[in-house]
Amino acid sequence: MIVERIWAANELRNYHYVIACGETGEALVVDPLDWQACLKVADDRGWKIRQIVNTHEHKDHTAGNAELVKATGARVLAHARAASMIGGVDQGLVAGDVIRVGRSAELECLDTPGHTLAHVCLLAHAEGSALFSGDTLFNAGVGNCRGGGDPERLFETCALHLARLPPSTRIYPGHDYLQNNLRFTRHVEAGNQAAADWLARSENVPPEQRPVLTLAQEFTVNSFFRLGEPGLIETLRQRVSSLPARPTPREVFLALRELRNSW
Numbered sequence: 001m002i003v004e005r006i007w008a009a010n011e012l013r014n015y016h017y018v019i020a021c022g023e024t025g026e027a028l029v030v031d032p033l034d035w036q037a038c039l040k041v042a043d044d045r046g047w048k049i050r051q052i053v054n055t056h057e058h059k060d061h062t063a064g065n066a067e068l069v070k071a072t073g074a075r076v077l078a079h080a081r082a083a084s085m086i087g088g089v090d091q092g093l094v095a096g097d098v099i100r101v102g103r104s105a106e107l108e109c110l111d112t113p114g115h116t117l118a119h120v121c122l123l124a125h126a127e128g129s130a131l132f133s134g135d136t137l138f139n140a141g142v143g144n145c146r147g148g149g150d151p152e153r154l155f156e157t158c159a160l161h162l163a164r165l166p167p168s169t170r171i172y173p174g175h176d177y178l179q180n181n182l183r184f185t186r187h188v189e190a191g192n193q194a195a196a197d198w199l200a201r202s203e204n205v206p207p208e209q210r211p212v213l214t215l216a217q218e219f220t221v222n223s224f225f226r227l228g229e230p231g232l233i234e235t236l237r238q239r240v241s242s243l244p245a246r247p248t249p250r251e252v253f254l255a256l257r258e259l260r261n262s263w
């Protein structure tokens, strides 16, 4: 399995992914917005784009579908409940579906509600795990819930599902928010040295060359996975008066998501 990450160089800082089978040259594109950039990468490598997956229904993940289908004849796959919102979807995905890319790549569909209620993440098992996480999980952060989502569901997706994936899983999010999110981690966890280190390491690194973090690394810098940290709870209690002295992980997550909305 070959993964090419493409940065859209837009204000929303979208990332696209072209996933290819090195044996057959068949390729799948995740969330094409800048569809021409995706097509160019495939053409340059001699790959044929056969499938498009939208992680969810938001326009910045789907707006390139029609043109890319016109150019390649690719099939469009998306969460079964997102299909009618997106339009032109050939196959609705449910949890456990496996998408094959040529002979060497397999992507397992995870049902990951929260950012929206019809969001899939794709888990690849080849050569170590990799997660294409759309707007559910970002580097050092998680998606917001303002566009049709639900923070309670996002907590369950992150804490009960994504946090239990193999720690070596490489994370491929839908946007480049690494630096801004690391600054938020420093805001709520002033003593988080790992966040300070990653911030320093990613300074002056163009988005195309940003590091790919593993889930284990996310556990050190992503406060949404660090819900029992005393320093984090202390900071949140100063800002969110309703948070009890001994909050549950769910209460910490919800308070953190709320604070991040206004930060």
Ligand SMILES: [Zn+2]
Pocket: 056, 058, 115, 135, 147
């Ligand atoms: Zn979104």
Ligand SMILES: [Zn+2]
Pocket: 058, 060, 061, 135, 174, 175
């Ligand atoms: Zn997005």
